[in-house]
Amino acid sequence: MCSHSAGLFAFGVLLNLGPRIGKYNDDGSANELVGHSLVLSFVGLLTLIVGFFGFLGACLIWAGLILEVG
DSSP states (O other): OHHHHHHHHHHHHHHHHOSOTTSBOTTSOBOOOOOOOHHHHHHHHHHHHHHHHHHHHHHHHHHHHHHHHO
16 A cells, blocks of 8 residues: 555646646647666666565575575
8 A cells, every 4th residue: 555655646746746847839739858878777777676685585595584484
């Protein structure tokens, strides 16, 4: 429930902020904005992978402690 509340809050913030500055011209036509950076995408992917392996390792350690105690 908490994650859904956070998502709804973020959606409300985005509705209030509106489009990016410079997205639309005065006549209503849209400008093309540069959207992707391969380097930043790769850094994000590596961050996710490292975080996943850290999470997985912590889960395995915790599971081992539970099995030893139980």
